[in-house]
Amino acid sequence: MIEFVNITKKFKFHFWEKEFLALDNVSFKIDQGDLVGFLGANGAGKTTLIKILMDFSRQDSGEVVFSPALGKNIEEIKSSIGYLPERAYLYPYLTGREFLNYVGEITSIAQKDRRELIEFWSQKLQIDSALDRRIHGYSKGMQQRLGFISALMHKPSFILLDEPLSGLDPIGRKEFKSILRELNNQGTTIFFSSHVVSDVEEICNKVVFIEKGKLIYQGSIDELILQNTDDLYRIKYFEQEKFNIIHVHENDKNRTLSELLMKKANIIEIEKEKPTLEEIIYKIKK
Amino acid sequence: MKQTLIVAKYTFIEVYRSKVMTSIFFLALAVLVMTYIASEFAYGAPAKVALDFGLGITTISNLAMAIFIGSTLLNKEIEQRTLYMILSRSISRSSFLIGKILGLSVVLLTNTLVLNLVSVGVYVLLGGVISKLIFWAAYFSLIEAFIVLLFAVFFSLLTNTSLAVIYSIGIFTVGHSINETSKIFFAKSNPLFHSILNVCFFMLPNFYKLNLKDFVIYQQNISWDYLLNIQIYAILYIVFMLLVISQVFKAKNLD
Numbered sequence: 236m237i238e239f240v241n242i243t244k245k246f247k248f249h250f251w252e253k254e255f256l257a258l259d260n261v262s263f264k265i266d267q268g269d270l271v272g273f274l275g276a277n278g279a280g281k282t283t284l285i286k287i288l289m290d291f292s293r294q295d296s297g298e299v300v301f302s303p304a305l306g307k308n309i310e311e312i313k314s315s316i317g318y319l320p321e322r323a324y325l326y327p328y329l330t331g332r333e334f335l336n337y338v339g340e341i342t343s344i345a346q347k348d349r350r351e352l353i354e355f356w357s358q359k360l361q362i363d364s365a366l367d368r369r370i371h372g373y374s375k376g377m378q379q380r381l382g383f384i385s386a387l388m389h390k391p392s393f394i395l396l397d398e399p400l401s402g403l404d405p406i407g408r409k410e411f412k413s414i415l416r417e418l419n420n421q422g423t424t425i426f427f428s429s430h431v432v433s434d435v436e437e438i439c440n441k442v443v444f445i446e447k448g449k450l451i452y453q454g455s456i457d458e459l460i461l462q463n464t465d466d467l468y469r470i471k472y473f474e475q476e477k478f479n480i481i482h483v484h485e486n487d488k489n490r491t492l493s494e495l496l497m498k499k500a501n502i503i504e505i506e507k508e509k510p511t512l513e514e515i516i517y518k519i520k521k
Numbered sequence: 522m523k524q525t526l527i528v529a530k531y532t533f534i535e536v537y538r539s540k541v542m543t544s545i546f547f548l549a550l551a552v553l554v555m556t557y558i559a560s561e562f563a564y565g566a567p568a569k570v571a572l573d574f575g576l577g578i579t580t581i582s583n584l585a586m587a588i589f590i591g592s593t594l595l596n597k598e599i600e601q602r603t604l605y606m607i608l609s610r611s612i613s614r615s616s617f618l619i620g621k622i623l624g625l626s627v628v629l630l631t632n633t634l635v636l637n638l639v640s641v642g643v644y645v646l647l648g649g650v651i652s653k654l655i656f657w658a659a660y661f662s663l664i665e666a667f668i669v670l671l672f673a674v675f676f677s678l679l680t681n682t683s684l685a686v687i688y689s690i691g692i693f694t695v696g697h698s699i700n701e702t703s704k705i706f707f708a709k710s711n712p713l714f715h716s717i718l719n720v721c722f723f724m725l726p727n728f729y730k731l732n733l734k735d736f737v738i739y740q741q742n743i744s745w746d747y748l749l750n751i752q753i754y755a756i757l758y759i760v761f762m763l764l765v766i767s768q769v770f771k772a773k774n775l776d
Contacts, residue, residue: 246776283776289609291775314611324601328538329531337531341524341610369538385606 236305236393236424237288238264242297244283244448256448257283258294263443263453265393265426267302270419272435272442272456273428274516280448281428282321285397289318305393314342317391321398321428323382327371331362331381334370335388342389349388356384360410375402383411387418394418396427400434412438436512444516451519456512463515467508474500482508524612528620533627541586545632549639552578556643568649575640576658576734582636583629583666584693590625591673592685599775608775615767622674622763626667633663657748658733664755665731669693671762672726678769692725700729726758 244258258280265271275281286292288299290309306312325334332353339349357363360380365373373381379402386394394415400408416438419425429435435442436456444452452459466485471478472495479500483491488505495502510518536542552575559574560567595618598604608617637659645651672692676685703709703718730751736743 286776289605291605291608293774310611310613313609316609318605318609320602320605320609322602323606324603325606326531326535326603328535333531333534337527338606338610340527341607341612343611382606 236265236267236269236302237426238262238300239284239288240298240300242284242287242294242299244280244287244292244294258287258445259448260297261445261448261450262297263450265424267304267424268419268422269424269426269441270415270439271426272439273426273445274430274432274435274442275428275445276430279445281430281445282397284445285395285428288395289313289316314389315392317386317389317394319382319386319396319399322401323378325370325373325378325381328369330369331357331366331373331377334381335366335385338385339388344389352388353384356388359414360384376404376407379403380407383414387414392423394423394425394427396425398429399427400429400431408434432513432516433511442512444519459515460509460512463518464507464509469504469506469508470495470502471504471506472500472502474498478503522616525616525620525623528607528612528617529623529627532621532624536590536625536628541590541628542631545582545635548578548582548632549635552636552639553643556640560643560647568644568647571647572640572644572649572655572737573734575636575643576655576662576737579633579636579640579659580662580665580734583632583662584669586629586632587625587666587670588673588686588689588693590628591670592677592682592689594621594625594674594677595770596677596682596685604775614771618674618767618770619763622670622766625670629663629666629670633659633666652737654733654737654743657743658737661731661733661751661755664752664759665728668726668728668755668758668762671759671766675762675766675769678766678773693728695721696726696728697732698729699725700727727754731755 240262242258242261243256245254245256247254261280261284273281273284283292287294301312305315326337329337335353336349339352344352353366354363357366360383362377362380362384365377370378370381379399383399386396400411403411412434415425415427439456441454442452442456442459443450467482468485468488469480469482470491471480473479474495481491492502492505555578556571556574560571562570595604604617608614641651641655669689669692673685673689676688679685680688699718699721703722707714709715733743735741
C-alpha cells in the first residue's frame with residue numbers, strides 16, 4: 236500500500252553547525268490490511284518519517300511510493316488518509332462541532348452525513364456532551380479524542396497516527412486500542428507510532444522499529460518474538476506442601492517431567508518461556 | 522475555490538472570537554472619543570479634523586492588525602500543529618494559504634467598516650458633508666493594509682515572527698516615503714542612489730499613491746483615470762504577491 240524507499244533526511248539548524256542525520260536510508264513497506272506499530276525512542280525519527288509521508292517535510296533522498304488504490308495525485312491520496320499528529324492543538328476559539336465540520340467540509344462530506352458521523356463518533360468516544368464548547372476549555376485527552384474523530388470521520392482506508400495514545404487516561408487508551416482493532420478488522424490499514432512497546436505488542440500484527448534514524452527491524456511481531464525466544468520451559472509444580480518453579484531447556488523437559496512425576500509431584504503448569512516485545516527491543520538496542 | 526472559502530470562513534470565525542474583535546470595539550470607542558476631543562481643539566474646521574483623525578486611526582489600526590496577525594498567521598499554525606490537521610486533507614497548500622489570507626482580509630474589512638462608520642458619523646454630526654472621496658480613501662486604506670498583510674505573511678514564511686514584523690514595518694515606511702525621496706535633489710544628482718531608488722520604485726509597493734486622505738481633507742478632486750490606474754496597479758501587485766507567497770509556501774518544509 237505504501238512503501239518507503241531509501242529515505243534519508245538531514246537537518247542543519249545553523250550554517251556553522253554539523254548536519255544532523257534524522258533518517259538514514261530507511262526502507263520498509265506497509266501492506267494493505269496491516270496494523271503496524273512504529274516503534275522508536277524519543278528523537279529516533281518517527282515523526283520526521285510521518286511528516287515526509289504526509290508531504291509536510293521533504294526528504295533529501297529516497298521516495299515514498301503510494302499504491303494506485305490510494306489515489307493518483309497527492310490531494311487524492313490525502314483524502315484516503317486519516318492523520319492525527321502528535322500532541323495536536325486544535326483551533327482554540329472554535330467549538331468541537333465547528334472543528335469537525337471544518338475538517339468534514341474540507342473533505343467534502345455532505346452535511347447530512349457529516350452530522351451523522353459527528354454524532355456517531357462523538358458518542359463512541361464520549362465527547363458528545365462537550366461538542367458545543369470551545370476547544371480551549373478541553374482537556375488534553377478530550378482534544379486527543381476530538382483529533383481522533385477528525386482522522387476517522389471521512390472513513391479513510393489508511394490511518395496514520397503519531398503517538399495517538401499519549402495524554403490519554405487508561406480507559407481512553409483502552410477505547411482507542413479497541414477502535415483501532417475494530418477498524419483493522421474491517422479492512423482499514425493502520426500505522427501508528429509509539430514509544431510504548433506494550434501498546435504495540437497488544438494490538439499490532441507487524442512492527443517497524445527505528446533507532447537513531449536507522450531501521451532496525453520490520454516485520455511480524457510473532458516472528459520477532461520467535462527469533463528471540465530461547466528454548467526454555469517454565470515448570471510449576473506442587474511438592475511437599477509448597478509450590479516450586481524450575482526453568483529447563485527443551486532437551487531436558489521430558490526427562491525432568493518424568494522425574495517429577497516419579498517423585499509424585501503435582502505438575503501445575505508447563506509453559507514455553509517467551510520474552511515480551513519490550514524485552515526484545517531492549518535487547519536489540521543494547 | 523470552495524475549499525479556499527471554507528478555510529476563509531473558519532479563519533474569520535476563529536479570529537472573530539479571539540481578542541481581535543474586542544480590540545476593534547475598543548478602538549471604535551477610542552475613535553469616537555478622540556475625534557470628538559480633537560475637533561474641540563480645532564479652530565474653524567472641527568469636522569475636517571475629526572475626519573482626518575478618524576481616517577488616520579483606521580489606517581494605523583488596520584496596519585497594526587495586518588502586520589501582527591499576518592506575521593503570526595502561519596508560524597503559529599506550524600508551532601501549534603493546527604495546520605497539519607487541515608493540510609492532511611485533500612486541500613492544496615495554495616488553497617489553504619489563500620483561504621487564511623482571505624479570512625484575515627474579512628477581519629480587516631470589518632475593522633475598516635466599523636471605524637470609518639464611527640469617524641464619518643462624528644464628521645457628519647459636526648456638520649461635515651459626505652463626499653465620494655471619503656469612501657475611496659477608506660477603500661484604498663483597506664487595499665494598503667491588505668498589501669502589508671501579504672508582505673507580513675511573506676516574511677513570516679522566510680524568517681521568524683519578530684523579524685517579519687520589523688521587515689513589514691520597513692516595507693510600509695519605504696512604500697510611503699519612496700515617492701517623495703525620489704524627488705529630492707540628492708537622489709536626482711547621485712546616479713547610484715538614483716538607480717537603487719528606481720529598482721525600489723518598481724519592486725516595492727507605492728503606498729503614497731494609495732493615500733487619498735489629503736484629497737479628502739482639502740476636498741480636491743481626483744480623476745477617474747487616476748483611481749482606475751491605482752486600482753489596476755494594486756490588483757496586479759496583490760496577484761503578484763499571492764503568486765510569490767503561494768510558491769514559497771509550497772516549497773516550505775513544515776518541520
